[in-house]
Amino acid sequence: MDSIAIVGGARLYGDIPVSGAKNSAIKLMAAAILTDQPLTLTNMPRLADTRFLGQLLRAFGIRVDELGADTTVLHAAELTSTFAPYDLVRQMRASFNVLGPLLARTGEARVSLPGGCTIGARPVDLHLKALQALGAEITLEEGYVHAVAPHGLKGTRIDFPFVSVGATEHALLAAVLADGVTVLRRAACEPEIGDLALCLNAMGARIEGIGTNTLTITGVRALSGTQWSVIPDRIEMGSYAVAAAMAGGEVRLTRSRPELIAALTDRMVAAGVEVSPTSDGVVVRRDPLVRLRAVDVTTEVYPGFATDLQAQFMALMTLAEGESVVHETIFENRFMHAPELARLGAEISVHGGEAQVRGVERLVGAPVMATDLRASMSLIIAGLAAEGETIVSRVYHLDRGFEHLEAKLAACGAQVRRIRGEADEH
Known part of the structure; x- marks a missing residue:
């Protein structure tokens, strides 16, 4: 398995272009199942997760062509299979979401349950109940969901x-x-959902209430192809913003939308970081000789503070003056990065869904192990400010969600390099 080595202490100066959002891209790829015409996605990130989903879509008979640096064309002219085996679904939990579009287009699908997760159970019962409400008949057989809609899906509340x-x-x-009108109440409002809904509308869907917690969908008989640009990745944007604040210096995040991470930047400003919007992104500045101030955060659904930025912000708080409290309300078991940060000298106490972070004067590099995608980035961020060398192992997690990470940081002056290891199966 690969590792990443960081020699801390370098200030960051330069531009970092933000890639397309992974969490939007993989759902947009699944939307290609719904039409027999080509769907062209631009600003596509090239990540392990998008490759995994591409493999699964090809197993259905869908043509997936990667063109240039960031364009993917998906063409489901004919579906030759509606079976999603465990060996493919287990590689990425979100691939379970092929079940709904397969069912909507063909009336039947058999998809593996996604399995466990290191940051909490995250059950799929709400997914299945929603499909049942739309008229699907669902049975669970040997770890697989078998869904049929013999009379088609029907609109419902x-x-x-x-x-x-x-x-x-x-x-x-x-x-x-589906036939008729469907109303989704207490729907999530994340920007990636809005991106998916807008793309579906461009394909001929009729979705109202985008950006609110009530979505109204009037079913149509068929969707067409379209070209769509994937929304910027707010988690990547936020992660690099925190990295710039941790290392000190001045970094401009381009091809991004600062309003997507307002909850994060509000807390960063409170901690003493300068954040300024630009025409195509945001500039993050910090004088490393002035110590950060400790501030508290509580993770919430969008537009609140994102759980996917909690680990990164905790790394920033390890060097802040005073004590900060991090409340995690979205996922259980999402403080697995805390003991690894402690190996660098951080002082963190975890009690259930709350972590107390007592800021220290300095961090010192050490070997650490990544436990999940966001925890991996928190260790990279800490390593940027730690004295000496930090080596982060098991970085296949990072490759699932961050495109060209070493190159983007190195372009701003970070001393970071990848250590190639033996190939792994992740």
Whole structure:
């Protein structure tokens, strides 16, 4: 397995272009199942997760062509299979969302359950209940979901008991071809859901209420192809913003939208970081000789503070003056980065869904192990400011969500390099 080595202490100066959002791209790829015409996606990130989903879509008979640096054309002229095996679904949890569009287009699908997750159970029962409400008959057989809609999917009202991004996206992907009107209440409002809905509308869907917690979908008989540019990745943008603040210096994040990370930058400004919007992004500045101030954060659904930026912000707070409290309300078991940050000298106490971070004067490089995607980035961020060398192992997590990470940081002056290891299966 590869590792990444960082020699801390370098200030960052320069531009970092933000890639397309992984969490939007993989759902847009799934939308290609819904039409027999080509769907062209631009600003596509080239990541392990998009490659995994591409493999799965090819197994259905879908043509997936990567053109140039950031364009992907998907053409599901004919679906030759509606079976998603465990060996493919297990590689990426979000691939389970092919179930709804397969069911909507063909009336039947058999998809593996996605399995466990290191940051909490994240069950798919809301997904299945939404599909059942739309008229699907569902049985669970030996770890697989077998869904049929012998009379087609029918519009209905779905009241989610709590906000679920995945279930909202899944219901949306199924309902666009259902007969009649579907209303999704307590729907998630994440920008990636809006990106998916707008793309579906460009394909001929009729979705209203985009950006609100109530979505109304009037089903159509068929969708057409279109060309769509993937929204900028707010988690990548936020991660590099925190990295710039941690290392000090001045970094301009381009091809991005600062309003997508307002909850993060508000807390960064409170901590003493200068954040200024530009015509195509944001500039992050910090004088490393002036110590950060400790501030508290609580993760919330969008537009609140993103759980996917919690680990990165915790790394920033390890060097702040005073004590900060991080409340995690979205996922259980999402403080697995805390003991690894402690190996660098951080002082963090975890009690259930709360972590107390007592700022220290300095961090010192050490070997650390990544436990998940966002935790991986938190360790990279900490390594940028730690004295000496930090080596982060198991970085296949990073490759799932960050495109050209070493190159982007190195272009701004970071001393970072990849150490190639033996090939792994992740």
